[in-house]
Amino acid sequence: MDCNTIRRKFLEFFESKGHKIVPSAPLVLKNDPTLLFTNSGMVQFKDNFLGHSKPIYNRVADTQKCLRVSGKHNDLEDVGLDTYHHTMFEMLGNWSFGDYFKKEAIAWAWELLTEVYQLPKDRLYVTVFGGDKNDHLPTDADAESLWKQHIATDRILYGSKKDNFWEMGEQGPCGPCSEIHIDLRPEAEVKNQPGKELVNNDHPQVVEIWNLVFMEFNRKADGSLEKLPAQHVDTGMGFERLCMAIQQKTSNYDTDVFRPLIDFISLHADLYRYGTDAKKDIAVRVMADHIRAVAFAIADGQLPSNTGAGYVIRRILRRAVRYGFSYLHFKEPFMHRLVPLLALQLKDVFPELHQQEEYVARVVHEEEISFLRTLEKGLRLIENYDKTISGVQAFELYDTFGFPFDLTSLIAREKNGTVDEKGFHEEMAKQKSRSKADAVKETGDWILTGEDKKTEFIGYDHLESEIKIVKYRKIKHKNKELFQLVFDKTPFYAESGGQVGDTGVIESVNEKINITDTKKENELIVHFTEKLPESLSSVFIARVDQPKRELTKNNHSATHLLHAALRQVLGKHVEQKGSLVNEKNLRFDFSHFAALTPEEIARVERIVNQKIRENILLTEQRHVPIEQAKAMGAMALFGEKYGEFVRMITFDPKFSVELCGGTHVAATGHIGLFKMISESSVAAGVRRIEAVTAEGAQEFVNESLALLTEVKSLLKNPKDTAASLQNMIEEKQTLEKKLDTLYQQQSNVLKDSLALKAVKKKDYTLILDKVTVPNAEALKNIAYALRNQFDDLLLVLAADVEGKPQVAVMIGEKLAATNQFHAGNLVKELAKEIDGGGGGQPFFATAGGKNLSGLDAVLTKAALLISQ
């Protein structure tokens, strides 16, 4: 059975059991402070379990793109070393939200595995939760007795809290779980040792394939458990592992999920045959695995970067490049060539990659080039190191120059040297604790003050409303206390879609509290404040900062017009890749492969301003079925999670139709004026435009004009300002050069006159004089020029340099070789006469001071010192 059939059969099976098949959520999460990536199938339903929103369907199934790079069972650095860990994988799952529970979940799981997939019953084991004293929980007897209807009693095993009690995090919904394991070893081995002894023992051939979680509790911040009002089922089955079991392979990488990638990599690694060299195999697996994670993350809108989720993507890609570089001799960018293959392979399941294939490959390619450059630089640095490399050095290479530690040790070994690994890890630990100390954050439990229900957002129509506080909690960060409030309804817009959150106040009869920000946690609208209201149960008037909201609206609507204009001018490949809209300006990132020409910029700006003058009325539709919206030409963004119903914002159905939750002007005329401030690049294939509107644009134009007026007036209002300035700059350069030559000539004259005064002594030619020179540079020049003239020169010049005393001592080449005089020592002695200090090299030294009248004394003293 090929992998596509396996996936299809899973979905068909649950569809036949009354489940709604939903699409995978994006890999990258936007509104969840606790998580960077979707790491399991249940993430997109988190709000349903937490009770923040009601599910639309109570039975759902899907295949979900997941990414795991750290956690109790997974670490990025382990992936590829063995044959079963992955960064990105698909998780098949079925869910019940307060609908069916353990009985159906267990029966269907068994039916699917043994009847649809025909997995051998005598190789399956199941585990149930064996209870936990600390949590005062008994064995999961329900699951136990249900399993007994399907499977022999001796194939049921009992697991501890660690293996059989599933928790979302330190807080939140949780419950006992029941896992299905399969023994894939050859017959002989099975006879030797029963599979049940190997379950949950990290054996690569005796593995868990399906986890059925029965969510019935909520874990509170103090660690105690509370029964949930409704019970849910959450299951997850690793797709790649399931394929291995059904296709009777010994590794996930041997299935047809990975094989095409592996073959392509091997082909281009000098026709390497996979399976013939353990180290090279690891490299091949790393590359095959990592390209999936990287490509899908980029397709979902996450570019590699140096912070947050983007940094994780960068690390994954770099790890793959590193392995290819070290073990398969890929010295040129290669990973990007895997993108088309992967896109084609998953075209029907995850079309987002196929649709953005060129863009994704380009980003990967650019990132590869940049890392190979980093490697090259590191290699050059490491050449200058001793063959024993200290931990501090290795860490500096890694931390400052991004040079991977394993490459450092590889190179050290090649030179028969060593690296202090312990020292390296110590340095790393220091770095980590520095960062952690900065990031500590304590989050308290939500405390209910009213009936817990979903907040109604009324901010599209109202900027002011009576509200009640539903719940609140305390956040501690860097010794600062913050409170988060949730209302029954709110006019405050929570940051999303690039638009900043509203600020404002809530006010009761007795008090007035500032709301400093509004954010979303998944679907929950959270208001931030520094002060907790005293009477939490009062009725408050919530009031949004209106001027700020108005200015923000201008910028948001302008962003839509800009997006549409860009597509008109540049082409349909322009897709939004990021957006920031606040009261001051707007920033819009989009896919496009070249810098905009001044003409393109002008055209885009002209179109946007024309649309503003047309004063197009806003058409806002709040509840359109997603399919209908798409049919009407609305652009859905990659990496954005849309519900069944969407909000549509239209400014002229022929011009701009977008799915958007933000706030907008009633008619485009409100925007007033649109002015682009800058156009730049953020990453390969992504451009950024910054612009201002309304008052901001007016201010910008006024300031620019004022500056120009000032410049013009300084130049005495020339006909052509730019040319006049250009002239002036050129003129200045010529003058500087002329002045230079003039000084040079002066110095020459002075030098010649000094040369005439030279007195020939027995061992040397003495020049001792007082001079006036324009700058220190000239003094130096004269000294060097005289040195070229007399190889037995002994020169002492007491100079007046722009009113400051300076002394120069120069000793000719031949004389210097005799070590008879030391310019540095001499000048130090002489400097005393001018209340200064100095030094230099044995043959040339200078000194400066404060006492100009001491110059004569310098010469007298010099004569004395020399004659000694």
Add this chain to the structure above:
RNA sequence: GGGGGAUUAGCUCAGCUGGCUAGAGCGCUUCCAUGGCAUGGAAGAGGUCAUCGGUUCGAAUCCGAUAUUCUCCA
């Protein structure tokens, strides 16, 4: 968000603990040699040492700030 680096000629970079008049390779200009050249030789042009401020007799070098950029950690 918190660290660590880097910024020197058109490009890639040297320049050790402050002091040889800031260098190399490539590229550029001119000239010479060969029938031709990704050729050889010679000469030459090109630098506010990112910006601003400080320490010092003296700063590319030390200190601080800003900008740009690379990199690690969260």
